[in-house]
Amino acid sequence: MPTVSLNGDAIASWDAFHDESQRVFGFPEFYGRNMNAWVDCLSYLRDEDGMSQFRLEPDEVLRIEVQHAAHLRAQAPEILDDLAFCIEAINDRYADYGEKPALELVLL
Secondary structure (H helix, E strand, O other), X not given: OOEXXXXXXXXXXXXXXXXXXXXXXXXXXXXXXXXXXXXXXXOOOOOOOOOOOOOOOOOOOEEXXXXXXXXXXXXXXHHHHHHHHHHXXXXXXXXXXXXXXXXXXEEX
16 A cells, blocks of 8 residues: 655644645645645546656555644644545545545544
8 A cells, every 4th residue: 555654743834734745745846735736636646647646556545644643733733634624525536436535544
């Protein structure tokens, strides 16, 4: 299972979250640095659109690990809440197309 780790210690603001996301997911230079753009980049992991460094097979799941999640929750709870909400929305989008969920969120 492909895995990406977000460093919760390094995320204290939205700018830091988007810096970290662009780095670990390999988002393109033109990444919009907002949650709509984040969702767009991860909504086509099984396509060849090049919006991230990951390309998933039909049954494959990308595991998103948030290291130091308690620290992130203490510093910026809205970021962690939005992250979970957006992952659920992305998985719902995959389900709408008859596909299996593509993302798994793990808080460490």
